[in-house]
Every structure is written in structure tokens, then in C-alpha cells.
Amino acid sequence: MSFNRFRCIRSAAANGAKALQYRSSAIGRRYISGDAPKVLPDIEPSRLEVTRTNTPGELPPSSQLLFGRTFTDHMIRVSWTEAEGWSVPRIEPFGTINLNPSATVLHYAQSLFEGLKAYRQPNGTITMFRPDMNMKRMNSSAQRLALPTFDGAALTEVIKELVRLDKNWIPKEPGHSLYIRPALIGTNGLLGIQPPSEALLFVICSPVGPYYPKGFKPVPLYGTTEYIRAAPGGTGAFKLAANYAPGVVAQKSAAQAGYVQNLWLHGPEHYLTEVGTMNLFIVLKGSDGVVELVTPPLDGMILPGVTRDSVLALARNHVAGTKRLDGLPEQIKISERPITMAEVISASKSGQLVELFGTGTAAVVCPVDKIGYLGSDVHIPTGPDGMGPISKPLWKELVGIQTGVVESEWNVVV
Amino acid sequence: MSFNRFRCIRSAAANGAKALQYRSSAIGRRYISGDAPKVLPDIEPSRLEVTRTNTPGELPPSSQLLFGRTFTDHMIRVSWTEAEGWSVPRIEPFGTINLNPSATVLHYAQSLFEGLKAYRQPNGTITMFRPDMNMKRMNSSAQRLALPTFDGAALTEVIKELVRLDKNWIPKEPGHSLYIRPALIGTNGLLGIQPPSEALLFVICSPVGPYYPKGFKPVPLYGTTEYIRAAPGGTGAFKLAANYAPGVVAQKSAAQAGYVQNLWLHGPEHYLTEVGTMNLFIVLKGSDGVVELVTPPLDGMILPGVTRDSVLALARNHVAGTKRLDGLPEQIKISERPITMAEVISASKSGQLVELFGTGTAAVVCPVDKIGYLGSDVHIPTGPDGMGPISKPLWKELVGIQTGVVESEWNVVV
Numbered sequence: 145m146s147f148n149r150f151r152c153i154r155s156a157a158a159n160g161a162k163a164l165q166y167r168s169s170a171i172g173r174r175y176i177s178g179d180a181p182k183v184l185p186d187i188e189p190s191r192l193e194v195t196r197t198n199t200p201g202e203l204p205p206s207s208q209l210l211f212g213r214t215f216t217d218h219m220i221r222v223s224w225t226e227a228e229g230w231s232v233p234r235i236e237p238f239g240t241i242n243l244n245p246s247a248t249v250l251h252y253a254q255s256l257f258e259g260l261k262a263y264r265q266p267n268g269t270i271t272m273f274r275p276d277m278n279m280k281r282m283n284s285s286a287q288r289l290a291l292p293t294f295d296g297a298a299l300t301e302v303i304k305e306l307v308r309l310d311k312n313w314i315p316k317e318p319g320h321s322l323y324i325r326p327a328l329i330g331t332n333g334l335l336g337i338q339p340p341s342e343a344l345l346f347v348i349c350s351p352v353g354p355y356y357p358k359g360f361k362p363v364p365l366y367g368t369t370e371y372i373r374a375a376p377g378g379t380g381a382f383k384l385a386a387n388y389a390p391g392v393v394a395q396k397s398a399a400q401a402g403y404v405q406n407l408w409l410h411g412p413e414h415y416l417t418e419v420g421t422m423n424l425f426i427v428l429k430g431s432d433g434v435v436e437l438v439t440p441p442l443d444g445m446i447l448p449g450v451t452r453d454s455v456l457a458l459a460r461n462h463v464a465g466t467k468r469l470d471g472l473p474e475q476i477k478i479s480e481r482p483i484t485m486a487e488v489i490s491a492s493k494s495g496q497l498v499e500l501f502g503t504g505t506a507a508v509v510c511p512v513d514k515i516g517y518l519g520s521d522v523h524i525p526t527g528p529d530g531m532g533p534i535s536k537p538l539w540k541e542l543v544g545i546q547t548g549v550v551e552s553e554w555n556v557v558v
Numbered sequence: 559m560s561f562n563r564f565r566c567i568r569s570a571a572a573n574g575a576k577a578l579q580y581r582s583s584a585i586g587r588r589y590i591s592g593d594a595p596k597v598l599p600d601i602e603p604s605r606l607e608v609t610r611t612n613t614p615g616e617l618p619p620s621s622q623l624l625f626g627r628t629f630t631d632h633m634i635r636v637s638w639t640e641a642e643g644w645s646v647p648r649i650e651p652f653g654t655i656n657l658n659p660s661a662t663v664l665h666y667a668q669s670l671f672e673g674l675k676a677y678r679q680p681n682g683t684i685t686m687f688r689p690d691m692n693m694k695r696m697n698s699s700a701q702r703l704a705l706p707t708f709d710g711a712a713l714t715e716v717i718k719e720l721v722r723l724d725k726n727w728i729p730k731e732p733g734h735s736l737y738i739r740p741a742l743i744g745t746n747g748l749l750g751i752q753p754p755s756e757a758l759l760f761v762i763c764s765p766v767g768p769y770y771p772k773g774f775k776p777v778p779l780y781g782t783t784e785y786i787r788a789a790p791g792g793t794g795a796f797k798l799a800a801n802y803a804p805g806v807v808a809q810k811s812a813a814q815a816g817y818v819q820n821l822w823l824h825g826p827e828h829y830l831t832e833v834g835t836m837n838l839f840i841v842l843k844g845s846d847g848v849v850e851l852v853t854p855p856l857d858g859m860i861l862p863g864v865t866r867d868s869v870l871a872l873a874r875n876h877v878a879g880t881k882r883l884d885g886l887p888e889q890i891k892i893s894e895r896p897i898t899m900a901e902v903i904s905a906s907k908s909g910q911l912v913e914l915f916g917t918g919t920a921a922v923v924c925p926v927d928k929i930g931y932l933g934s935d936v937h938i939p940t941g942p943d944g945m946g947p948i949s950k951p952l953w954k955e956l957v958g959i960q961t962g963v964v965e966s967e968w969n970v971v972v
């Protein structure tokens with residue numbers, strides 16, 4: 145029955161544009177073969193089909209690179225149907241995604257994505273940073289939307305092929321990288337709201353320059369109480385398309401008030417949750433002089449960020465003595481716990497607030513210098529070069545790993 | 559750098575996919591002409607361009623009509639850019655929407671939609687039901703997502719043209735109609751999360767049969783506390799794509815527990831908010847014998863439904879004596895107020911719960927016979943034919959208006 149539909153799409157291509165006519169429905173179709181359920185194919189890297197572009201592009205000069213504006217020559221496409229499972233993975237020239245106007249991604253946001261980076265190491269090797277974490281989260285997001293899951297290690301192999309094919313698009317300058325954007329969308333052309341019976345996984349890549357070409361620049365946050373990013377029972381812990389568009393007006397309103405990002409506050413207690421599209425860390429100095437590194441817990445509202453996890457792991461390794469980091473105090477209390485604006489303000493007033501920063505794939509670490517909150521500004525200390533005393537050694541180690549200066553099993557060779 | 563990228567897209571076109579030809583980027587472009595800001599074009603029905611299909615389809619028999627599965631021959635497309643405003647509106651053969659794989663609708667759910675119906679009246683006239691309400695809400699949704707707004711009356715004129723052109727697709731059988739689905743999506747091919755500088759408004763139509771071909775069928779609801787549909791500061795009051803995909807797993811989990819729809823409960827008090835994708839009404843009988851028609855208030859979490867508004871208006875007109883409805887008690891207290899599960903359970907126990915129903919464009923009125931709540935079922939009375947004593951006269955009037963049996967200014971002649 146899919147056949148009819150795809151025949152129509154092909155005829156559409158021939159005519160330029162034409163009716164997609166669903167003569168029959170894919171709803172409720174299941175493959176039944178005797179008593180044994182058929183095991184449907186997963187993503188299979190050994191079956192990869194590659195079609196190279198005839199018109200390769202050229203990497204623009206570093207000065208012209210802006211996040212997510214330039215894309216490489218090729219992309220991955222793997223389609224899925226409820227009846228047939230995952231198709232053969234394909235690497236093809238970068239090109240349009242052609243959807244039925246009734247495709248569920250367009251109407252109901254059946255869509256999720258990931259973001260990770262590939263780095264060119266000093267010795268020429270190309271590595272990706274912790275792709276297993278992205279694959280795990282991508283599958284978790286897929287389950288939350290009743291979209292199909294897949295073998296993350298298999299997709300990683302296909303992504304490696306794509307990165308190898310487009311490796312000339314990874315800039316050679318230090319601090320540059322290739323941003324990799326996998327996405328999974330529901331493509332059924334049926335307006336009923338239900339689990340998609342057809343989906344498309346695709347991956348595109350964009351060369352990016354350093355986040356801080358001119359040194360760290362702390363950002364002022366707007367403590368947002370009018371808009372939310374997430375709520376209990378919602379989707380804040382998943383990397384869903386649906387979590388992002390609603391934040392745009394909040395960001396605009398923060399910008400109009402003179403701030404750069406939203407600090408998303410939750411509940412009447414104004415718990416700090418995230419910063420813009422980053423996780424959040426707060427550093428406090430206790431009355432005993434011990435430094436506490438606080439980040440909100442993964443309570444269902446917080447995105448389980450790869451950089452968040454990496455910062456926590458580096459800090460824990462330092463404290464455990466597995467891998468000491470220069471510049472950090474020997475003892476650090478590491479807390480995944482809720483924290484309110486009242487506590488941050490009190491710490492700021494008493495001089496016990498050491499620093500506050502966001503973490504994410506793009507910036508790695510983003511220092512904060514103030515929070516506009518209920519009409520006044522809460523001052524946040526920042527170090528002489530813009531970054532605080534705890535985040536800086538963590539940032540240095542993390543960037544060292546990503547760029548190959550520090551060896552780590554987190555780097556996966558492409 | 560955009561150039562290289564779009565050249566890739568064009569090369570893809572040669573291979574079967576169709577081209578999006580962005581010769582230059584719209585990012586940050588603004589039309590500046592001396593001191594006076596240029597007034598950008600709105601949607602202009604007088605400039606409508608129509609391209610008819612060469613391969614018209616055929617309306618399937620009524621028995622084969624399922625919601626949102628079959629589409630008519632044509633569709634509307636109107637594109638928008640930040641620099642140029644709204645394009646000439648076009649009616650074209652129904653065909654695919656070709657997007658850059660980095661289009662923001664695919665990654666960040668920059669998308670919203672509407673749903674309304676056109677009816678074939680006994681005298682052959684075709685009418686739409688309260689399209690002004692949908693246009694108003696569509697613009698309100700657009701503002702919430704920083705997508706462009708437009709002249710709703712103008713789009714209504716273009717939709718009328720589409721309905722006239724495809725009028726053979728409106729089934730002639732009683733209770734049938736043409737479901738009209740306008741949608742607006744962000745189409746920028748830029749991965750930054752920001753207000754789109756390019757968008758596409760499109761409208762597709764699908765013939766539909768009656769919601770209750772075999773008489774009313776009350777549904778059991780699952781009182782949902784694990785998942786939310788909306789929260790204060792969120793987007794529940796807007797018809798955004800982002801509100802729908804996250805509900806699919808909740809619906810699946812309700813179905814697995816033997817219920818048909820989710821009853822979305824809010825907060826520790828378990829306020830009743832909506833039913834599946836419908837608004838919600840509860841009818842109570844006070845100790846003074848007066849009937850109270852309750853619906854949750856438009857507090858930012860509730861979608862301002864057209865059927866909700868129509869039911870309230872009909873009930874108010876009845877009470878005011880403007881237009882009495884047979885079968886309704888003379889006196890009805892009409893309340894837009896919060897209501898908790900505790901109040902519903904207490905009314906159910908004391909015999910003061912008269913009925914509970916959902917309202918929406920698809921079902922008009924959907925009676926409920928029980929609510930599964932924290933492990934047990936709350937019984938809801940239903941009338942002998944499945945519908946309650948208050949909803950039935952309201953439903954009858956509303957359907958009478960929509961199908962032309964009752965005259966009303968709510969009907970807009972196509």
C-alpha cells in the first residue's frame with residue numbers, strides 16, 4: 145500500500161507537482177507472517193549506498209563561518225516504515241526533503257534532533273566527541289514521541305562515512321569543527337494524531353568556527369518567569385523540536401530588555417533550570433570554605449546534556465584523584481540538586497557566589513555576569529579573562545580533549 | 559557561502575528532487591528606503607494565481623472516507639520573507655512541499671495550524687463555519703512563535719476560491735463536510751534558533767464523513783497525571799504543532815489502560831483542563847436544582863476552541879432569551895471557572911454530576927461515560943442515546959447551523 149503512495153510521489157516528480165493520492169491507508173498495518181513476528185531491519189552500515197555529488201562546493205574562509213548556515217556536500221538519509229523497518233542507509237548529495245503537505249512533522253512537530261561535533265586533531269586524525277551519548281539521547285527522544293528507535297552504534301558508523309567523505313569541509317584552523325546535525329521526523333501524510341507509520345532520519349553537517357574568537361564574553365541572563373521551557377510531565381528532558389520554537393519570543397523579549405539569554409525559572413520557588421538552550425552550573429563557596437559545584441538534577445525537566453555530563457565527570461575524576469586538573473581546589477562538593485533564585489541571591493549578597501555558567505555543545509562553557517530578576521540585577525562574579533576559577537580548568541580540559549591536546553576515550557576516531 | 563549550499567540543492571534537482579532556488583539569503587536583510595519604512599505586502603486575494611491540475615482525482619465513496627487521509631486536487635501556497643512580505647497567493651495542484659533539510663520547521667517546530675469545515679447546504683450553497691475565529695487564532699499562534707501575521711479576511715477569500723475550485727470533493731451525503739487545514743511553517747534553512755526570516759502558509763482540504771455514523775458513542779477518559787498537555791507560561795492557548803506530538807505516547811498509554819482519550823489534569827489539585835485534543839464541559843446540578851455548565855477558563859493553558867466558544871454563545875443566548883433552544887432548562891448558570899477532580903468526584907457521588915463532554919471541530923460534541931482516575935473509575939451519566947440532556951440540544955442547534963437547517967450569521971457563504 146505504500147507502493148501506491150510512492151508511485152504517486154514519483155509521478156509528482158515527473159509533473160513538477162501533483163496529487164498524492166492515498167488510495168489505501170497505512171494505519172494499523174502490521175507485518176504478520178505465521179505466528180512468528182518478523183524481525184524488521186535496523187540501520188545496517190554494511191548496506192550503505194553512497195551517491196557522490198557532481199558539483200562539490202568549497203569551504204568558505206573561516207571569517208565567513210556562521211553556525212548552521214553553510215552545509216557540506218553530502219547528507220545521510222535513512223527512511224523507516226512500520227511495515228518494513230529501516231531502509232538501506234544512503235549518503236547522497238545535500239538536497240531538499242520533499243514532504244507530503246499533510247506530513248505529521250509539519251502539523252504536529254513529530255521531530256527530534258541531536259547536535260555533536262567532529263574535530264580535526266593536530267596529527268590530522270578526525271574524531272567525534274562522545275557520539276554514543278547523542279545516539280542514546282536520540283533514541284530516548286524517539287521513544288518519547290513514539291517515533292522508531294534504532295541501533296545508535298550503526299548510525300554512528302554511517303555518520304563516520306559521511307564525515308570521511310566530507311572531511312575537506314572541516315576547517316583546519318584551531319578551535320574550528322564540523323557540527324553534525326542528525327534529525328528524525330514523522331513523514332506520514334495522514335492528519336490523524338497518532339504514532340507515525342513512516343519516518344525519515346537524516347544527518348547534515350555544517351563547518352563552524354570557534355565560539356569565542358575574541359576571548360570569553362560573559363553574558364547577562366534574563367530571569368524568565370512569564371514563559372517556560374519545560375514543566376513536570378512535559379518534554380524538557382528530551383531533545384524534541386517542540387521544545388525550541390516556543391522559546392523564540394522569550395528570547396526576543398529578553399533581548400529587548402537588554403539581556404542575551406533566558407534563565408528559565410520553574411515554579412513559585414523560581415528554581416533555576418536551564419540557560420537559553422544550555423544546561424546550567426552554579427558555583428558556591430560554603431561557610432567552611434569548600435566549593436560546591438551545583439547543577440539542577442535530571443528530574444524530567446532538564447536536558448541530559450553531553451557537556452553537562454562531561455563537566456560532572458571531569459569534576460568527579462578530579463575529586464576522586466583519577467585525573468587531577470590544574471587550578472581546581474582539591475576538594476569540591478559536586479551536587480545535582482535543585483537551587484532557587486533566593487539561594488543564588490543570598491549567596492551573591494554574602495560573597496559566597498563564585499560563578500555561574502552554561503554548558504552546551506556550541507559554547508562548551510558560557511560564563512554569566514548578571515541575572516536580571518524581578519526588576520533588578522543580581523551580580524555574578526567573573527574572572528579577569530571573563531571565565532570563573534572553577535569553569536576555566538574544566539573548560540580547558542574539555543576543549544583539550546576535544547581538540548586532541550589531551551588524550552581521552554571520549555574521542556571516537558572517524 | 560549560501561551560494562555553494564544552494565548550488566548543491568540545484569544539483570539535487572537534476573536528480574529527481576525539485577529545486578529551491580534561493581539566490582541570496584534573507585538573513586538580516588531589511589528593506590530600507592530613505593527614512594520611511596516600506597510597507598510590505600500582505601496576502602492579496604486580487605493577485606491570486608490559479609494553476610489547475612491536469613489529472614483531477616475522484617471523491618472516494620463515503621464509506622472509504624477517513625479523517626485526513628484523502629485530499630482534494632488543489633492547495634493554497636503563500637510564501638513570506640522578512641524582506642519582501644507575503645508573496646502572491648497561489649492555488650496549485652496538490653503536491654509536495656520541498657524543504658531545505660535545515661528548514662526550521664523540521665528542527666525546531668516552527669509550525670502552527672488550524673482546522674475548519676465547509677458544508678454543502680440542502681440548497682446547494684457551500685458555507686464555512688466561523689472562519690474569522692480560525693483566522694484570528696491562527697494570527698495569535700503566529701505571534702506566539704514569532705512567525706508572520708496576515709490579513710485573515712484576505713486568506714479567507716483565497717480559501718473560498720480553493721473550496722469553489724474543489725467543490726466536487728465535498729460529499730453530498732448528510733453529515734459530511736470538507737475539512738480545511740491551513741498551516742504556517744518556518745522555512746529558513748538556518749540552524750540558529752531565531753524568528754524565521756522565511757515562511758510558507760499552505761492550505762489543504764480533505765473530505766470527511768460524519769463523526770458518529772452509527773449514533774453517539776460516549777468515550778471513557780483516562781485522568782492523566784503522568785503527562786501534561788500544557789502548563790502556565792507554555793503554549794496550550796495556541797494551536798501550535800509543538801502541542802501535539804508529545805501527546806501521542808500519553809494517548810497510547812491511555813489506550814493500553816482501556817481508555818479512549820486523555821483527560822489532561824493540571825497541578826496538585828488535578829484541575830480538569832482538556833480532553834485529548836478537545837475542550838471540556840462539565841454539567842452540574844446545584845443543591846438549588848439549577849444546572850451549571852462549567853468549562854475551564856482561558857487562563858493561558860486552554861485552547862480557545864471555536865466549538866467551545868459557539869457552545870458558550872448558544873447557551874448564553876438561550877439564557878438571555880435571544881434564542882431559546884428546545885430541551886434546555888430555562889435557567890442555566892454558565893461558568894468559565896477552574897474545576898478539580900475532587901469536585902467532579904463529589905458531584906458524581908452525590909448525583910449532582912449531570913454530564914461531561916468534549917467539544918471540537920471534528921466531533922462537535924463528544925460525550926464521556928467514565929473517567930479512570932488514580933486506579934478507579936468515576937461514573938459519568940449519559941442519556942439513553944449516549945448524549946446528555948444539556949449537550950444534546952446544544953449539539954442539535956450547532957449541527958443545525960452548520961448544515962444549513964438553522965439560519966445563522968456564523969455561516970459564511972463560499
